[in-house]
Amino acid sequence: MKLQVIDLVVFIIITFGNVIFGASFFFKNKTSDQFTSGGGKIPAWVVGMSIFATFVSSISFLALPGKAYMSNWNALVFSFAIPLASIMAVKFFVPLYRGLGHISAYNFLEIRFGSWARIYASACYILTQIMRTGAILLLLALPLNALFGWNIKTIIIVTGIAVTLYSMLGGIQAVIWTDAIQGIILIAGALVCALILTFSMPEGPAQVFEIAAANHKFSLGSFSLSLADSTFWVVLIYSLFINMQNYGIDQNYVQRYMTTNTEKKAKSSALFGSLLYLPVSLVFFYIGTALFAYYTARPELLPAELKLPGAGDKVFPHFIVNGLPKGITGLLIASIFAAGMSTVSTSLNSTATIIYSDYYKKYFNKNASEKSSMKVLYISSLIFGVTGIIIALLLVGVESVLDAWWSLASIFSGGMLGLFLLAFLSKSVRNIDAAVGVIIGALVIIWMSLSPLYFNSEKLLAFKSPFHSNLTIVIGTLVIFLVGFIVLKLFPGKKHKTI
Secondary structure, three states: OOOOHHHHHHHHHHHHHHHHHHHHHHHHOOOHHHHHHHHHOOOHHHHHHHHHHHHOOHHHHHHHHHHHHHOOOHHHHHHHOHHHHHHHHHHHHHHHHHHHOOOOOOHHHHHHHOHHHHHHHHHHHHHHHHHHHHHHHHHHHHHHHHHHOOOHHHHHHHHHHHHHHHHHHHHHHHHHHHHHHHHHHHHHHHHHHHHHHHOOOOOOOHHHHHHHHHOOOOOOOOOOOOOOOOOHHHHHHHHHHHHHHHHHHOHHHHHHHOOOOOHHHHHHHHHHHHHHHHHHHHHHHHHHHHHHHHHHHOHHHOOHHHHOOOOHHHHHHHHHHHOOOOOHHHHHHHHHHHHHHHHHHHHHHHHHHHHHHHHHHHHHOOOOOHHHHHHHHHHHHHHHHHHHHHHHHHHOOOHHHHHHHHHHHHHHHHHHHHHHHHHHHOOOOOHHHHHHHHHHHHHHHHHHHHHHHHOOOOOOHHHOOOOOHHHHHHHHHHHHHHHHHHHHHHOOOOOOOOO
């Protein structure tokens, strides 16, 4: 694979232009409020684009076409629950957080259940985001290594430093504005690629649909009621729960609800950002299907190693380098890179915000001056950026550890969502009821997450989860929610006081 100089120039201009633009917001960050919420003055459409860009990572850019290429559109069902989740966000979550007026998503849990709930949720979030940063930096470096031939560790270090720099200097304004630009680049790159594929077919655009239909590529999956397979219903239910988590408790999203100057604008940005993902994900799946049709019609253009089972994720990168016109390849690579940078910058800023609001101001310096507050935010951003780089470097070449981490991530997210629903949907559930629910629910989530890795031998098959892995967050959340109510009914007593 050999890239043209023009592609490298396009990539460098777009990427470093984003970094310089983000760092320029340093001069607008004079207070902690400006660093964490932009002073509540960021335009709604920009916040909406940022929410969209936060939702899409560089892995989505490559993995969704890969899924469509190798199988069908079953995973597209994930997008179908987003409208319902976004409506719930607008109706319940945005007013809740705007009403509380606190930048942290976990302040609400403390109001309901006490300090332990806030510490538990915020600690889970911080750990998740640190590991997420490392994983994204690594996964972003892999396709760039394949496309450019650059050293993986060098890519990780340079990318990590660049994103940390503009996230630390520019605060949430830099993150949101660069997210918006990166989101536009991502959409443009995807649309251009889809059009080129469509009009590159030997017998015209209609051939894409003829080949795809003949191979059942547009199937949304089985409509059976099996809970062990990735059916239409399993993916739909999973999507509803995972998006309730995103819009209800994820600091990345909640923080954005506070960056506009009115609740109405916050609602419109939440709707715009979430609903935009649906058509864009459709484009991603179409690209995968068009790739299948393109290489079915022109098999001589696909190397033998990419025709092997399991190589589908590598087909799109191959087409980007070998099948696109000069300059467009650089745009597509910049799109992939931009998606990864937006994900990492969001994690760094939100994690620094949690350290500042949930720990520093609460336990160390309640009356912190703006100078000391900004110092904490800068240092936190820097520390988490460096930590993410180190984790990414440690994960290089250790694919099994990466897979294990994605399983462990569901343990934290599932526990947090169940706790939030207990707090939000009932005023009678006490601290102790919630604590017992979280403990039992977390054990169920651990079992479901790790059973595919450790319960595959004949002796242990009886202990293996019979459910599809997508249902981990669903069942874990329901267990936490139901156990909380059951403990309340079995052991009634005075309602515990919360702070």
